Amino acid sequence: MDEIPRPELFDFHGVSMIKMLTANWENIQNFQARPDDILIATYPKAGTTWVSNILDLLYFGQREKAIPIYERVPFLEVFSPGIGSGTDWADKLPTSPRLIKTHLPVQLVPQSFLEQKCRIVYIARNAKDNVVSFFHFDRMNKSQPEPGDWSSYLQRFKQGKILYGSWYDHVSNWWKKKQTYSNLHYMFFEDMVEDTGREIDKLCSFLGLTPSVEEKTRITGEVHFDKMKKDEMTNYSTVPVMDFKISPFMRKGKVGDWKNHFTVAQNEEFGEDYKTKMKDPTLHFSG
Ligand code: A3P
Secondary structure, X not given: OOOOOOOXXXXXXXXXXXXXXXXXXXXXXXXXXXXXXXXXXXXXXXXXXXXXXHHHHHHHOOOOOOOOHHHHOOEOOOEEOOOEEHHHHHHHOOOOOOEEEEOOOHHHOOHHHHHOOOEEEEEEOOHHHHHHHHHHHHHHEOOOOOOOOHHHHHHHHHHXXXXXXXXXXXXXXXXXXXXXXXXXXXXXXXXXXXXXXXXXXHHHHHHOOOOOXXXXXXXXXXXXXXXXXXXXXXXXXXXXXXXXXXXXXXXOOOOOHHHHOOOHHHHHXXXXXXXXXXXXXXXXXXX
């Protein structure tokens, strides 16, 4: 694979970003959401693809399967000459509701999603597994900033100096948004791992969907990690900037993989720092 220069991070409205995700900013901010649009919002690596696939199957279970997940669920803020812009992809979607993915922190989300009272599904993942997953993703995805070594990456994660800025602010500010914006369903990666069927039930009740028991069982099977890992339409193996020899996109899909990465000292320091940043007792992560 040819070497692609890694993008540099820069400060964008207080959040660390790269050009590929800000170059289309005017169109992103002016994006016209429709009332039935569903926005899937996450800090990267929290289970976006998993929940995107669930929503796609719930709404369009019978449709042509040979469409990669990133086309079925466009990535709002992405822009590159090779792939075009997420806003155009969303506007060209032939079906409704449109399922649209974003990693933007809540304060940067286009206003029209909120004005149109769109349903928003936010997925959060515990910080330690999230940073491990992001580290491996940054290693394998040449369009991401250079991750450096694990220990420096972990430091930068704590400082919010990785792509999309502070995990702590991201999960906390979306959590706070729930208090004033009722059309937000906040869910956790760990709950999905514990009981995918139960979480699909909760999603359905939020979305006002009533699939049959058989349909739900079928979808739960379809979105199992092993199934999605094998499926070219969900495993991102068709994306040339990703080097699966370094690490696959569907890597482990587990809770607690951080234990294979954090040293005892790193875990202690992380825990101390975490307490100073995550003061809201109502936002609780397992894992
Ligand atoms: P790991 O790197 O820990 O394996 P995103 O889609 O937001 O980029 O998140 C990717 C993470 O979600 C990866 O975590 C990936 O393996 C995990 N994941 C994706 N689909 C999954 C599934 N069906 N079951 C469990 N984990 C899944």
